[in-house]
Structure formats: structure tokens, C-alpha cells
Amino acid sequence: MGVPFEALLPYGIIITMFGVSGYGLHYVKRFANDGKKARWNRDLWDRQMMERDQRITGSFRGQSSNHQAPTGFDVSNPWKIESRIY
Amino acid sequence: MRFHCTFGVNFWTFESFQPNTAAMANREARFNQTVLVDTTPMPDHIPKVEEIGATSAPLLSASYFIGDRCKAYNDDFMKCKDESNGRGEFDCLKEGRKVTRCAASVIKDINTHCLDQFKAHWECLENNNHQLWECRRPEVQLNSCVFDKLGLKKTLPGAPEGQVPVHLRPKQKYAQYPGPQW
Amino acid sequence: MISIISVIEGLLLIVPALLSVAFVTIAERKTMASMQRRLGPNAVGYYGLLQAFADALKLLLKEYVAPTQANIILFFIGPMITLIFSLLGYLVVPFDSGIFVSDYSLGMLYMLAVSSLATYGSLRSTAQLISYELILSSVIIVIILLTGNLNIITIVESQRIVDFLLPLFPLFIIFFIGSIAETNRAPFDLAEAESELVSGFMTEHSASVFVFFFLAEYASIILICVLNSILFFGGYLCIIPVELLIDILYTLFGINSSILQDIFVNFSSSPLNLAFKTALLIFVFI
Numbered sequence: 149m150g151v152p153f154e155a156l157l158p159y160g161i162i163i164t165m166f167g168v169s170g171y172g173l174h175y176v177k178r179f180a181n182d183g184k185k186a187r188w189n190r191d192l193w194d195r196q197m198m199e200r201d202q203r204i205t206g207s208f209r210g211q212s213s214n215h216q217a218p219t220g221f222d223v224s225n226p227w228k229i230e231s232r233i234y
Numbered sequence: 235m236r237f238h239c240t241f242g243v244n245f246w247t248f249e250s251f252q253p254n255t256a257a258m259a260n261r262e263a264r265f266n267q268t269v270l271v272d273t274t275p276m277p278d279h280i281p282k283v284e285e286i287g288a289t290s291a292p293l294l295s296a297s298y299f300i301g302d303r304c305k306a307y308n309d310d311f312m313k314c315k316d317e318s319n320g321r322g323e324f325d326c327l328k329e330g331r332k333v334t335r336c337a338a339s340v341i342k343d344i345n346t347h348c349l350d351q352f353k354a355h356w357e358c359l360e361n362n363n364h365q366l367w368e369c370r371r372p373e374v375q376l377n378s379c380v381f382d383k384l385g386l387k388k389t390l391p392g393a394p395e396g397q398v399p400v401h402l403r404p405k406q407k408y409a410q411y412p413g414p415q416w
Numbered sequence: 417m418i419s420i421i422s423v424i425e426g427l428l429l430i431v432p433a434l435l436s437v438a439f440v441t442i443a444e445r446k447t448m449a450s451m452q453r454r455l456g457p458n459a460v461g462y463y464g465l466l467q468a469f470a471d472a473l474k475l476l477l478k479e480y481v482a483p484t485q486a487n488i489i490l491f492f493i494g495p496m497i498t499l500i501f502s503l504l505g506y507l508v509v510p511f512d513s514g515i516f517v518s519d520y521s522l523g524m525l526y527m528l529a530v531s532s533l534a535t536y537g538s539l540r541s542t543a544q545l546i547s548y549e550l551i552l553s554s555v556i557i558v559i560i561l562l563t564g565n566l567n568i569i570t571i572v573e574s575q576r577i578v579d580f581l582l583p584l585f586p587l588f589i590i591f592f593i594g595s596i597a598e599t600n601r602a603p604f605d606l607a608e609a610e611s612e613l614v615s616g617f618m619t620e621h622s623a624s625v626f627v628f629f630f631l632a633e634y635a636s637i638i639l640i641c642v643l644n645s646i647l648f649f650g651g652y653l654c655i656i657p658v659e660l661l662i663d664i665l666y667t668l669f670g671i672n673s674s675i676l677q678d679i680f681v682n683f684s685s686s687p688l689n690l691a692f693k694t695a696l697l698i699f700v701f702i
Contacts, residue, residue, distance in 0.1 A: 166687060166690060170511035170652075177514060180421045187364070189519065214288060215345065229267075407659075411662070412576065415677075
């Protein structure tokens with residue numbers, strides 16, 4: 149006889165729910181990342197470079213291929229402050 | 235289906251450089267909570283240099299060409315930092331300026347000669363988490379353009395001898411499209 | 417702006433998660449009914465689909481009973497903690513390579529910590545914990561050794577060549593049995609003192625606290641199914657191996673166009689793949 153279709157309906161709804169959150173997050177992430185795919189598995193280097201991107205273009209995902217930095221870039225570098233250990 | 239038992243082992247080390255960490259001036263990692271932006275410009279007796287304005291994706295895309303043209307300057311700078319015992323920020327300013335100028339010249343040349351291919355490649359990289367194996371098709375076009383116009387060639391440092399380097403293999407196993415790329 | 421986006425992301429994750437938890441309960445009852453040649457709940461809504469909501473409403477309207485000697489605050493907060501922690505586990509579930517709420521570089525450890533916090537009941541689950549949780553974490557360690565990374569998306573991405581199900585099939589069986597025990601499902605639902613206990617917490621709690629507990633139970637079932645499909649079935653990756661399809665198209669028909677490439681890039685991963693694999697595993701769980 150097999151599983152009647154009535155028992156499979158809730159599974160269909162579960163799949164739809166996963167689809168709702170997956171595709172919803174897809175659009176929200178695209179919106180939050182200037183229409184690009186979100187970065188994943190970022191390490192310290194990637195985060196540091198994204199901060200640098202933000203200093204150059206004004207947004208974490210903005211990109212530019214100029215060979216000259218905008219004015220003021222050379223003095224906007226943040227120093228990381230650590231507590232002193234003697 | 236063929237099975238390639240190379241899970242993860244060399245997944246991330248395909249194109250990574252192996253820095254000589256023992257010789258580099260190491261310092262302990264420490265947490266930091268706050269940052270300080272000091273807007274005081276450099277003192278006048280230090281010569282000015284134009285900073286590079288390329289962001290992460292274009293820099294990654296151009297990195298092998300920068301490495302090809304500027305290898306001598308970069309090695310010089312790293313050697314200076316190694317030998318200055320943690321005072322590299324002060325002692326290696328001259329070498330650092332050379333590194334910056336050389337990299338800026340490469341990016342300027344690529345921008346003037348191969349702008350379309352360059353843009354295609356770094357936009358692909360930016361959209362795919364900066365993973366080089368996702369963007370082999372634009373990369374091949376960029377490499378051939380740069381080689382024709384500027385004479386710079388992408389080589390992987392430390393790649394095993396007698397094998398086709400990863401960036402020249404038509405199939406990219408971990409890419410979203412694992413079949414022949416071009 | 418960023419905080420609004422995070423709130424929307426959280427809602428997009430939590431609301432469908434809770435709804436699917438509600439439908440897992442009805443799925444369980446319907447599947448068990450069809451196994452036993454019954455109809456199962458079929459009165460509320462179409463084919464009894466809204467039975468879970470009717471049950472929840474009924475339980476919310478009931479009077480709550482607390483044992484006289486119990487610490488009331490802990491007694492009521494316990495199920496809430498369980499629910500919150502089993503929902504926290506959804507935070508690191510990747511729906512596609514760029515689609516996640518939060519992407520920790522130590523995501524697997526986070527998942528492990530949260531899923532063990534979401535089990536409830538002191539003595540019984542401690543007995544479960546030492547016997548099965550260890551096995552779960554050892555299997556996860558094998559997978560971490562294979563991928564070389566604790567990041568969940570990286571673990572999924574490294575299954576692009578072949579799902580870990582094939583090379584690690586014995587480990588999958590171990591992990592699956594361990595996860596059934598972890599969620600207190602059928603053969604493992606009464607761990608200790610089976611003759612004295614009816615169903616433990618089921619008799620102690622009532623009304624809305626019981627609803628929380630019930631939700632937490634089923635939320636952790638879905639979570640452990642998602643974990644199974646991430647670790648062994650390739651998560652959001654395509655169910656059919658894409659490379660095989662491309663090889664067939666390329667060697668037999670010689671097709672290799674950029675349009676096809678774009679189609680396969682879109683085809684190779686989708687949230688629906690994860691959903692389908694998880695639904696299949698929930699079915700097997702029941």
C-alpha cells in the first residue's frame with residue numbers, strides 16, 4: 149500500500165518552510181551585501197581586507213581597481229589598541 | 235563516477251604561500267577591543283608615496299602579476315623586516331615605498347591594457363568568496379591578455395614539479411561548475 | 417540598518433523553523449498512522465494538517481500544575497531554556513554557500529555545544545549523554561579531520577566531489593544511531609528504569625510549559641536531521657552528482673557552453689536540496 153499521500157503532505161510543508169527561510173535569507177543577504185553573494189569562512193586576513201575596502205570605497209563589499217588611493221586614505225588607518233603588559 | 239580521495243587535505247593549500255614563520259619577526263597574538271584613528275600625517279622628512287587604491291578582490295586578481303614583476307622588491311622588503319628585529323616599521327620605509335610603487339605600477343598597467351578581463355575576473359572573485367577555482371574562465375582570459383600586453387606570467391610558487399599547476403587544469407573539482415571550464 | 421537586517425534574518429529563520437516543528441509533529445502522527453493502517457488525525461483543517469495548532473491552543477488554555485516541593489522558577493524556566501537552545505542551533509545552518517544567519521569559523525563546535533545543551537532531564541539524559549554524545553562528537557571529529565576546518569559551509573563545500581556518506585558509510589550508521597539516541601526517539605526513548613517511568617517529563621509538565629518542551633523536542637529532531645544531512649549528505653549541494661551529469665553531457669554529446677555552465681552553477685546548490693534531504697531523514701527518524 150505504501151504511505152498514503154496524506155502522510156506526505158506535512159513533509160511537503162516542511163520542505164516549503166525550509167525553502168521560505170532559505171530563499172528569504174538569500175534576498176536579505178543579497179541586499180545586505182550590495183547585491184553580491186555573502187562572504188563565508190572569513191579569516192582574520194579577509195576581515196582585515198574588508199575593513200580596508202570600507203576605508204577605500206565606503207562599504208564593506210565595495211570594490212575599486214584604482215591604483216591610487218582616495219585622499220585621506222593614508223591617515224585613516226586605525227591603530228589597534230591593546231592593554232599594556234609589562 | 236570517479237572517486238578522488240583528496241578531501242580537504244590539500245583543499246586550502248592549493249595556492250597558498252608558505253611563509254617562513256620561524257624567521258619572521260613574530261609577536262604574540264593579543265585581543266584588542268578599541269581602535270584609534272590618528273589623522274596626523276607622516277612627518278615631512280619622510281618621502282611621500284601614493285597608497286594603492288585597489289581593494290581586496292582586484293588585489294587578489296592581480297597578485298600573481300604583482301609577484302612576477304615585483305619579486306625583487308618584495309623579497310628585499312621581507313629580508314629587511316626579518317633583519318631589523320621588530321623595528322621593521324621604522325627601518326624598512328624605503329623598501330616599503332618601493333613595494334608600494336611597484337604594485338601600483340602593475341595595477342595601473344593592467345587597468346590600462348586589460349581592463350575588461352581584469353574587471354570580469356575580480357567581479358567573479360568578489361561574487362564567489364574570493365576563491366580562485368570558481369573563476370578559471372575569466373582568469374585564463376586575464377592571464378593571456380596580461381601575458382600578451384605586459385609580459386607578466388602567473389606562476390604558483392612552490393608548486394610540485396612535473397605536474398600541471400591547478401590554475402591550468404581545465405577541470406576544477408571544487409568549483410560550482412566542476413566540468414571543463416573553457 | 418544593520419540591526420534591522422539582523423532582526424529580519426532572525427525572523428526568517430525562527431518563524432519557518434517553528435512552523436516546520438509544528439508540522440513535524442503532525443507528520444509523525446500521520447506517518448505512524450499510515451504504518452499501522454490508520455488514518456491518523458484528519459478532522460482539523462485539510463487532512464488534519466492543523467491538528468498541531470489545535471493541540472497547542474488546547475494546551476495553552478489548560479491549567480498548569482506544579483509539584484509542591486519543586487523549585488517553581490527552575491521548573492518553568494527549564495523547558496524554555498531547552499527551546500531557546502534548540503532554536504539557537506539553527507543559527508549556523510547554511511542554506512547555500514552565501515546564505516546563512518551566522519557563519520562562525522568554529523561553527524561545528526557551536527553546533528555540538530548547543531545541541532547537547534538542548535537535551536533536558538538530569539539523570540536520564542546524563543546516562544544518554546555519556547553513552548551517545550561521545551560517539552556523536554567522535555564521528556564529527558573524523559569529519560573535521562577530513563575537511564580540515566570547523567566551518568560548516570566549508571564542510572559542506574568539501575563534499576562537492578562525493579558526499580561523505582559513501583566513504584564514511586559505517587560512520588554514518590553510527591552517527592545516525594547516536595542521533596536517534598540523542599533526540600530520545602523510538603528505541604532509545606526510555607533510557608533508565610523503564611518499568612517505573614511512564615515518559616518522565618511528559619507527566620511532570622503540563623499546559624504551556626509542556627508546549628515549550630514539546631516544541632524543543634521536535635526542534636532538536638529537525639536540527640539533528642539537518643546536522644546529519646550537512647555532515648553526510650552534502651547539505652545544500654545537489655542530490656545528483658553534478659560532475660556526473662556534466663561528464664555525460666560532455667563526453668556523449670560534446671556540449672560545453674557558457675549557458676550550460678551558468679545553469680549548472682545555479683543547479684549545483686539550493687536550499688531546497690537541504691530541505692529535501694532533511695525531510696527524508698525526518699521520515700526515516702519517525
